[in-house]
Amino acid sequence: MYLMKDITRDGAPVLRQMAEQVTFPLSEEDEKLANDMMDYLVISQDETENEKYHLRPGVGLAAPQVGVGKSMAAVLVPGAEGEILLKEVFINPKIISHSVQDAALAEGEGCLSVDKDIPGYVVRHDRITVRYQNMQGETKKLRLKNYPAIVAQHEIDHLNGILFYDHINDDAPFKLDPNAVIIE
Ligand SMILES: O=CN(O)CCNC(=O)c1cccc(Cl)c1Cl
């Protein structure tokens, strides 16, 4: 399992490169990578476990964040009542369409690879359609909106060498298009 010492921090080139496409069938190594990333999310979201292992909670994790420049990311997005809104491993994901309307999380975003808090609205698409391959190599198309869509964009950004603060307006961090959705 991954600990915080295994997380690649901002400044490492791998976080600013395009991740390589993953080929199928998955190698054992790639399969383990996917499972280890999802395991991190599960453990990090458990209060007792994350205390025990000193893990920062995460709702997503991308391979470059564990030093692997491959196009693969795990997401585990819980709902308000503890239900699971989205649990998936995105392999070679691509946003193939999106809303004109923007959205941003009211609380801003954080990243395991960025040790400092950077306040401001991270402006993203409110709705996206993602095409990706799952662990079995099946090509899927998934329409996402609101919080799950935001998380998916944060992870897909990691695969394109983009970090969340790249989307914050430096001069006016909390400036937002009046038509944008603020997600609580
Ligand atoms: O790339 C993944 N991480 O860095 C894990 C830690 N950050 C989060 O879980 C997180 C927190 C707030 C908003 C979003 Cl969208 C995300 Cl993703």
Ligand code: NI
């Ligand atoms: Ni991140």
